[in-house]
Amino acid sequence: FTGQTNVGADEESGMDIESYTELQVLLALLARPGTVHVENQVEFSFTASDGGTNSHFFDFRATKADGSRTAIMVKAAYRFGQAKMREELSYIASKVPKSFADRVEVVTEKNLLPSEIYNSEMMHQMRRPVPDSDAAARQAIRNIRGHVLISDLVEVIGHGGDGFQALVRLIRSHELKLLRQERISYETYVTRSHYDA
Numbered sequence: 132f133t134g135q136t137n138v139g140a141d142e143e144s145g146m147d148i149e150s151y152t153e154l155q156v157l158l159a160l161l162a163r164p165g166t167v168h169v170e171n172q173v174e175f176s177f178t179a180s181d182g183g184t185n186s187h188f189f190d191f192r193a194t195k196a197d198g199s200r201t202a203i204m205v206k207a208a209y210r211f212g213q214a215k216m217r218e219e220l221s222y223i224a225s226k227v228p229k230s231f232a233d234r235v236e237v238v239t240e241k242n243l244l245p246s247e248i249y250n251s252e253m254m255h256q257m258r259r260p261v262p263d264s265d266a267a268a269r270q271a272i273r274n275i276r277g278h279v280l281i282s283d284l285v286e287v288i289g290h291g292g293d294g295f296q297a298l299v300r301l302i303r304s305h306e307l308k309l310l311r312q313e314r315i316s317y318e319t320y321v322t323r324s325h326y327d328a
Contacts, residue, residue, distance in 0.1 A: 146171045152240045153205045158251035168194040177226035187223050202232035208239040246314045254303040257296040264290045268297035275323045282317040
């Protein structure tokens with residue numbers, strides 16, 4: 132599996148993807164609250180065990196709103212289960228200075244919840260704005276206090292399926308949040324992320 136996807140507010144950044152798991156991890160990172168930037172194939176040079184200089188390309192480096200950065204290695208679970216692979220990745224991680232990343236994580240397909248994969252793929256699919264529906268959705272959530280069913284909000288918005296998609300975009304932009312981690316559906320409860328003073 133190889134491919135390319137565009138990310139960013141105007142989809143200005145193209146990213147090459149080398150596995151379906153990489154695509155799932157990327158979309159999950161972009162959907163998570165607090166993520167402000169994701170880079171891919173970030174080169175890191177380090178001193179190898181034989182004393183020479185070596186390079187490793189981290190699949191992603193994610194920056195959070197607080198400025199912290201995480202370098203991410205995406206591996207298939209069966210490969211990460213091999214002792215030699217774990218040893219190699221641990222050695223590379225031990226060489227990473229704070230100037231490159233605050234932490235290093237290995238992510239396999241087993242680290243992602245099925246609901247998180249489903250939601251992040253849905254958010255990516257429905258990411259393009261529809262101005263009328265989006266404006267109606269923002270109007271509908273203005274006075275939310277507590278949790279509300281998405282189906283009730285769709286009825287208030289009055290744009291049918293477009294209203295549902297507009298609410299998915301508000302979840303993607305973190306203007307709405309889920310009551311609990313589950314697949315987004317008409318039966319999902321949401322609330323506003325921030326209330327006006």
